[in-house]
Ligand code: AMP
């Protein structure tokens with residue numbers, strides 16, 4: 001069989017793709033734009049936090065063992081300053097949440113448990129424990145502790161840690177520069193009214209958004225007709241400018257399916273067909289250092305192929321260490337008719353009261369029906385076999401969203417076909 005015409009199992013396809021992918025070089029960006037990027041070096045705490053013992057309640061700073069019936073108020077300690085106050089037995093300092101504990105004090109009595117008498121305070125609390133309502137030095141993190149590892153995405157908590165330790169310049173991996181190209185004579189811009197036999201371009205928008213979600217910088221997107229020389233020129237230009245080129249259409253068996261031949265002409269084609277439904281035609285090629293993904297034209301085939309393979313490649317380029325999710329075991333809630341390939345059914349997975357995961361598909365699984373992806377949080381994997389799958393059988397699923405408790409609420413999900 002000529003190179004690339006074998007039907008490749010999805011797991012093998014992913015291995016072939018990832019073998020061609022390296023993380024991009026590192027750049028330093030300001031903290032304000034580091035969110036969503038992937039940290040390039042492990043990040044350790046260079047100090048204890050909090051750096052000083054602080055009150056966690058508004059109240060009075062006291063000596064914990066002190067049993068005086070009332071205490072003289074020797075000063076006020078607000079957050080953000082250090083007052084020249086010392087607390088001893090028989091005295092207390094008024095203190096606010098976040099303020100440093102004055103010398104001598106080792107506990108805070110919350111204001112609700114106190115009563116003021118002139119310049120004295122009465123503590124209505126039998127025992128005051130050491131460190132009560134005090135956040136000690138190093139309670140949140142210790143100097144030397146690993147906070148965020150290289151290869152992890154900088155999210156809201158991670159960026160907060162970077163900020164709290166004063167890291168205003170952050171080393172991150174460069175984002176992959178991606179071009180997205182729709183092909184096909186029948187495809188028109190969404191702003192146009194399609195003529196006879198024409199359709200609006202949906203893939204360009206779906207794939208752009210999916211690329212951004214994977215951490216890529218979409219530097220260009222456009223459309224080209226099924227014309228060999230126009231496609232060749234555009235391919236050469238976009239490949240030279242991009243880390244990855246993602247195209248849709250033109251990879252099937254038709255006479256005007258020109259992308260396939262063009263990739264063989266320009267670079268190395270690693271495979272052309274997947275043992276997978278949707279999305280059997282899937283061309284993966286490398287041209288110089290650029291990855292080219294020739295996805296099929298059908299919108300669901302293109303998007304599923306993107307999510308399963310291209311996302312993992314882009315995330316790896318962007319520095320992510322674990323770009324793929326592990327499947328989970330789910331119980332089918334309805335019968336499923338298998339096909340001749342491993343099917344990625346778009347479905348909803350949810351958890352019951354016992355933590356058992358259940359799955360339904362999202363109705364018709366036609367490769368053009370984008371609605372099958374709307375509201376779906378998982379790909380339910382249906383391997384080929386002779387007899388149908390029955391409700392109650394267990395299969396694998398790749399969860400791609402949040403798993404909620406209870407069955408899907410949307411009327412759309414669950415119209416089993
Ligand atoms: P192809 O892979 O080029 O044979 O296209 C397969 C199917 O996908 C055809 O019905 C096309 O009209 C449709 N298609 C191709 N490109 C797009 C696109 N950019 N947006 C929506 N549908 C498309």
Ligand code: MG
Pocket residue numbers: 183184185249250256257297
């Ligand atoms: Mg086409």
